Amino acid sequence: MNVFNKKERVSAYFSKISKRYDLMNTILSLGMHKIWKRRAVKLGRLKKGDMILDLCGGTGDISMISGKYIGPEGMIILYDINRDMINRGIIKLSKVNRNKNIHFVIGDAEFVSFFDNSFDLVFVGFGIRNLENPEKGLREIHRVLKDGGRFIFIEFSMPESGAFARLYNLYSFYIMPYLGKIIAGSKEAYTYLPQSIREFYQPHEIVELLDAVGFSDISFTKILCGVSIIYEAIKS
Ligand SMILES: C[S@@+](CC[C@H](N)C(=O)[O-])C[C@H]1O[C@@H](n2cnc3c(N)ncnc32)[C@H](O)[C@@H]1O
Numbered sequence: 416m417n418v419f420n421k422k423e424r425v426s427a428y429f430s431k432i433s434k435r436y437d438l439m440n441t442i443l444s445l446g447m448h449k450i451w452k453r454r455a456v457k458l459g460r461l462k463k464g465d466m467i468l469d470l471c472g473g474t475g476d477i478s479m480i481s482g483k484y485i486g487p488e489g490m491i492i493l494y495d496i497n498r499d500m501i502n503r504g505i506i507k508l509s510k511v512n513r514n515k516n517i518h519f520v521i522g523d524a525e526f527v528s529f530f531d532n533s534f535d536l537v538f539v540g541f542g543i544r545n546l547e548n549p550e551k552g553l554r555e556i557h558r559v560l561k562d563g564g565r566f567i568f569i570e571f572s573m574p575e576s577g578a579f580a581r582l583y584n585l586y587s588f589y590i591m592p593y594l595g596k597i598i599a600g601s602k603e604a605y606t607y608l609p610q611s612i613r614e615f616y617q618p619h620e621i622v623e624l625l626d627a628v629g630f631s632d633i634s635f636t637k638i639l640c641g642v643s644i645i646y647e648a649i650k651s
């Protein structure tokens with residue numbers, strides 16, 4: 416498969432599942448994804464007036480959580496390549512974003528349409544894995560962050576070996592695609608999900624990539640035996 420195909424294919428999956436994306440997240444993670452996202456946002460230590468980029472922001476959970484901390488004087492840009500996912504986000508956030516500080520931009524995370532040094536913080540929730548060229552995305556994140564700005568992202572990973580890992584394999588290769596088919600109408604999208612997790616970098620490789628791109632103070636925290644990992648880094 417060439418690089419061009421992945422972008423189109425992934426976007427087609429998200430278009431297909433956009434209406435049921437939030438519901439599927441809640442079912443597949445037994446509601447835990449919201450707790451993980453809150454934990455990631457908390458690590459950002461947001462303050463009033465912060466400029467935030469929610470890259471690959473999709474239906475807007477991370478923007479929604481962040482919006483409360485930065486007040487009306489702050490601003491969040493929810494940036495995503497997929498119009499259907501963003502449209503779901505617009506509907507969802509119009510009901511809850513009292514500070515009116517969330518704005519929506521359609522665009523590619525590998526070519527972010529903002530000036531250098533624009534943001535205090537960049538969040539990415541389960542998005543880096545979906546990029547054709549994650550390194551390009553990381554370089555863009557580094558470019559648009561202000562000096563001293565923080566990059567926090569949460570991504571799925573493979574749990575360590577053992578009984579839990581075997582159970583997770585069964586769950587992700589059989590139950591996820593099945594639920595994807597009957598609830599979201601796409602077995603393919605939820606077959607791609609576990610495959611993409613397995614094909615993605617290992618945590619130590621991500622640390623090397625972040626370092627190569629120019630980030631410092633890189634760390635990560637494993638959640639649920641490594642099913643999800645929250646990475647943190649600083650543009651120094
Ligand atoms: C798994 S969803 C995550 C959505 C949201 N951040 C969350 O945590 O629920 C991944 C999102 O990345 C977006 N995406 C994939 N490739 C992208 C790209 N090249 N540029 C921007 N967004 C992209 C998809 O459209 C999708 O909305």
